[in-house]
Amino acid sequence: MSALVERVEDRLADFTRDKRVIALSGMALIIGALSAVVADLLVWLIAVITNIAYYRQFSSTLQSPDHHRLGYFAVVIPVIGGAIAGHGFDDLIPGLGDQRLGRQRQQQCSGCPVAGSRPC
Numbered sequence: 228m229s230a231l232v233e234r235v236e237d238r239l240a241d242f243t244r245d246k247r248v249i250a251l252s253g254m255a256l257i258i259g260a261l262s263a264v265v266a267d268l269l270v271w272l273i274a275v276i277t278n279i280a281y282y283r284q285f286s287s288t289l290q291s292p293d294h295h296r297l298g299y300f301a302v303v304i305p306v307i308g309g310a311i312a313g314h315g316f317d318d319l320i321p322g323l324g325d326q327r328l329g330r331q332r333q334q335q336c337s338g339c340p341v342a343g344s345r346p347c
Contacts (some may be wrong), residue, residue: 280304 271287278286281295281304295301 276308280308 270289274287274289275285277292278284278288278290281292281297281301282290292301292304297304
């Protein structure tokens with residue numbers, strides 16, 4: 228009986244690896260390194276845009292927008308940034324904010340017409 232238990236334990240504790248693990252590890256290292264570079268570029272871009280918007284200077288030093296001299300106009304800056312980003316994403320992904328696209332998909336999937344549309 229002990230030989231059977233020993234065989235089952237050996238089978239359950241099988242941690243064999245092959246060459247694919249090395250390839251996967253290499254891919255993970257490359258993806259991690261590229262992600263770190265992209266994250267660093269995004270932090271740099273945030274710092275540059277913050278300095279341009281609040282202090283009117285091209286600098287990549289991280290500064291808080293607390294010490295600006297724009298008055299109440301400082302509230303409008305994030306709104307303008309959101310409008311620019313929203314318009315840019317709408318151009319990159321057409322139909323992202325288009326409600327008609329959702330209705331078309333709903334008609335195709337469910338087979339029943341949406342209120343105000345003609346039947347299929």
